[in-house]
Amino acid sequence: MKLLKNIFVLISTFSLSFSAFAVDKSFPNDNVTMWGDFSGITLDVKLIGGAPYDPLYQVMIPIWEEKTGGKVQILSKKSHFELDKEIKQDIAAGNISYCVVSNHTSFATQYGDIYRDLNGIVPGNYLAEFVPLVLDHSTVDGRLVQLPQHSDVSNLWYIKSIYENEDNKKRFKAEYGYDLAPPETLEQWKEQAIFWSNPPNFFGTQYVGKEEAITGRFYELVIAEGGALFDEEWRPTFNDEAGQRALQWFVDLYEAKAVPAGVLNYLWDETGLGFASGTVALNLDWGGWGAYFNSADSKIGGDVGLVRFPMGSGGKRGGWSGSHTYSILNGCPDENLEAAASLIWILTNHEAQMHEARGGKLPTMTRVWDDIASEMDGEGNAFMSNLFSTFKASMAEDAFTPPLIPEWIPFSNIIFPELQAAIVGDKSVKEALDAAAKETDYLMQDAGYY
């Protein structure tokens, strides 16, 4: 409960830690530039907003306006879940004549054919700078409908000092029979989370507990346990033994009070701020929090460790991944296309990605992975070097997207209440998954998969 004061401090410093940055306006490290004279053109855009995203717009958009003579009119800036609803309403109302919109690889498939194919609009030599797999994930029905700004995948953050404490090591060994070290398997993760928990002041771990967030977490645990959400014909299979083991993991942690009681209302901000408040031992999260976790603004600054996502019994690690992207709409007038492509370029180019990477966000350009690692090594920043080497390995070996089908979000809305029902004990694991599988079966039948 001493968390109260900590959270106040963290919320105020959280926004400060994502402040505007300075760039060399000539972009000397960019191999491809897409400047042009766009005087008289005003681009209408809708963007994802929030503290982690706004600084990039605040710096890059004025530079773009200054150097091209074009104007950017932001029609809407909100969280991606809200933006998703707005785009759906725009489609229904036929109001899709704006030019550039934030997108996400997990969401893009829902919106039909409202986006332009960026092949041909964005120069091939610029596209060649991106990690090919990430461009594959940005492709829907053979069309490149989005250009990735940064990617996300999760790994396990932990408080180092509690793992280095000799007394903790002795107590843990006596209780569990093996040496205390950051978990390598899901089973160890669960055991250690229970070992660390001292509710309500300290918790072993936590998870995002609602909406697509918990669906994604469940999905990656199913994969780690050797299962799959669907079979080859898109029939639900997540209620098999692997799925049950995955859900049981969430249930066991909740029942053992190793996670906060309110965890089912948590999304990304709650888990990130909770870990930074020093009241959670192990936190599965993306790299974008990294610099903040280890900063002086965080209660655990200088005391943060990171390991790969622990392995499940199927011999695989979790790796639910996606990318924040930008798209150009079909409704964007032809005469504005070059300007729209130029705007996307400045928001995704080497300079922009290097800035984002310095905070821990994962680049989508092959060269930026190398450049940021060199920069961090040169500065002797062991924490950030470890961050990038860990996440690079995850992106290369573990990362997988959710099924890139339009039914992903409706499927998520079916399954997440059932996952919650099992976690809070309203249903058994089997009952919950069977109920979700039955409804998913209807969903996929209606969508014409079989």
Added chain:
Amino acid sequence: MNKKFFSSPIILILPSLLAIGFVIIIPLIFSFYTSFTSYKLTRPDSLYNFIGLRNYERLIDNTKFWYAFGRTILFLAIVLNLELLFGLGIALLINKITWGQRTLRTIMMFPMMFSPILVGFQWKYIFNDNIGVLNNFLYLFGYESAIPWLIDKYLAMGSIMVAEIWANTSIFAILLLAGLLGIPRDPIEAARVDGCNSWQVFKNITLPFLMPFIFIALTIRSLDVGRAYDIVHIMTGGGPAMRTELLWTMIARIGYKDANMGFANAMSYVSIILSIAFTYYFFTKLVAARRELGQQ
């Protein structure tokens, strides 16, 4: 015929009829039509995919919908009754005050001035199990277990009810206070002269006079509470595990997140039955109360 049609009264009410037609009738007809289609927001051409009663047939078998329906009735019943009790109590107390009544009336209306979204955030923070004011307050008094206010099967719905009641009790209080100020003094004084005690005066004179105001307030609030969305959406989103799912959080999710607007509209039309039933009941009671007072 044409002459009669274009007579002055018709021309005078034509703007109103057109406005009502465009703002209410056409959207109602359109949404009713979509409830017979497989209309998805993201597939505008599905608007023409007529599927007859299929959405309604599915609804009948949809236990989650009927649970939400039942939960909404329970929510309505408890919230309306408690708001009535608290509102009546506040109105009676303020009516007794002879100094500072206007100031108190203004203060009483403060909760109504907040947007429901703000009220939702405020109470979400108060009831947060980890950083919430309430649990930290209890902690000061030695209660060390974090109560999951927004998670527990009963407490979650109770917490939302508290927020709803806090925000809207003053509507009852204002309407009932207006009623109290309009009650003639003569019957009350006559009753006191005849030896009635306070309870007898309240039960036999004040309350019958207030009944029309009570039913008007109940009608207005039943329509409001039946549409409860903002506060619930912010505080729990209808979760966890649909424990706080009400009709409109469910309909909004199916309509906007799943983009399944045809099915969501079918749900909406079935849900309207609830509002019509409550409105009809309260209006029947209102007419009876007025008849008893000889006002009809």
